[in-house]
Amino acid sequence: MRISQAFKFEAAHRLPNVPETHRCHRMHGHSYRIELVLSGRVDPRTGFVIDFFELEQVLGPLLRQLDHHCLNDIHGLENPTVENIAIWIWDKIRPRLQQLSAVKVFETAGCWAEYDGDEP
Ligand SMILES: Nc1nc2c(c(=O)[nH]1)N=C([C@H](O)[C@H](O)COP(=O)(O)OP(=O)(O)OP(=O)(O)O)CN2
Ligand SMILES: [Zn+2]
Numbered sequence: 001m002r003i004s005q006a007f008k009f010e011a012a013h014r015l016p017n018v019p020e021t022h023r024c025h026r027m028h029g030h031s032y033r034i035e036l037v038l039s040g041r042v043d044p045r046t047g048f049v050i051d052f053f054e055l056e057q058v059l060g061p062l063l064r065q066l067d068h069h070c071l072n073d074i075h076g077l078e079n080p081t082v083e084n085i086a087i088w089i090w091d092k093i094r095p096r097l098q099q100l101s102a103v104k105v106f107e108t109a110g111c112w113a114e115y116d117g118d119e120p
Contacts, residue, residue, distance in 0.1 A: 001042050002101065003049045007034045007059055009067040013080040016072070030107050032066075034059070034089065037102040050099055058093050082107045086115035 009032050015024040036059065040049045071080035076088050086105040094100050094117065106112040 001049050002037055002039045003052075004035050004037045005052050005055050007036075007063060008032065009034070009063050011066055011069055011071050011080075013071040015079065015081060017079055027070075032085070033104075033106040033112075034063075035102075035104040035106070036093075036097075036100065037104070038097065038099040039101040040099040050097070055097070058096050059089075062089060062092055082111065082113035083115070086113045090115050090117060 010029065011032060012027055012029045014027045015022070018025050036055055038050050038055070042049055065074060071077045071085070074080075077084060082105045086103045089105070090100070090103045093103075102114050102116045104112055104114045
């Protein structure tokens, strides 16, 4: 069984490694959406793979770190592409969420990265 929970945050960023002519080189903002995907067996007593409230507790501190901040100022997010944000979130929460199977980060409705721990 796979379950997902979505979260939102607002943040500013710029991409330091694209050419100066690239519009994302300049500071701008996005309404980001995060989706956490969890895989596991349904507990026969609770009926849950994992309680959504538990996910909120695990992700909450990270959301507070991200929301209404400049992502470039956050340690590990100096180049805040959706790919790097997804890896950053995965690395921070996977040790506490063994059932985590993917982290999706949407920058816009049509652009997102999905990370499942497949890179070193
Ligand atoms: N592979 C990636 N490519 C790009 C990323 C990224 O994280 N990974 N990021 C960007 C920029 O952040 C850029 O701001 C994205 O802009 P855009 O998709 O155009 O979205 P906007 O909302 O800013 O523009 P609209 O035209 O209003 O949709 C670029 N590439
Ligand atoms: Zn951007």
